[in-house]
Amino acid sequence: MECILKTTNQASLSESTCIPHGLEINVWPVVLNFLHTLISIRNTVRKVLSSGSITDSLCKKRLYEACDRFRDIDLVNAGIRLQDRATAIDLSRGLDISPFIGLVDKKFLISGHSESKTKRVETKVIKESVKQETGRIPPSELFLSEVDKYSKFDSKGIPTHDASGNELSKSALKKLQKLYIAQEKRHATFLKSKE
Secondary structure (H helix, E strand, C coil): CHHHHHHHHCCCHHHHHHCCCHHHHHHHHHHHHHHHHHHHHHHHHHHHHHHCCCCCHHHHHHHHHHHHHHHHHHHHHCCEEEECCCCHHHHHCCCCCCCEEEECCHHHHHHHHHHHHHHHHHHHHHHHHHHHHHHCCCHHHCCCCCCCCEEEECCCCCEEEECCCCECCHHHHHHHHHHHHHHHHHHHHHHHHHC
16 A cells, blocks of 8 residues: 555655645545455456356356455455445446445444344255255145135146136146146155155
């Protein structure tokens, strides 16, 4: 940072602090410009990844992880909070939505980051337990409890007619068959875990 300050302002950090309002005039603009450049590079990498021009999934995963590590660890350790406001859909459409940058106390950021990580772990555990609970239900009984939606079922227990007695469309049948197959897999996993 000292080198950047000397190049842009011809004054070192210690010289800038001696001048009244030296930090605001000489240092902060350079620091924020440098920070903006780093974040701009990160956003460019994310845009390229979302554009579909890179097809290697392992490479994409590593680059996304590096971008997230820069946001969640490196910047947090420097007391900088970066919130991505652009979603993957926005990036794929080419929309340029700059992220939110904030200077926050490092201790506050680290505690907030660990809390959000804890929440993510809790959410994952809950999802896993729900998957295991739904695995208990045999696939043939999956739709039988939904009598308010369906009136007739085939031999596997897949609905064929809606509540008013009309035959289901092909697309609706296809969705239900996919759900049935997914339930078969969950139930098989559940049965294996019981052995």
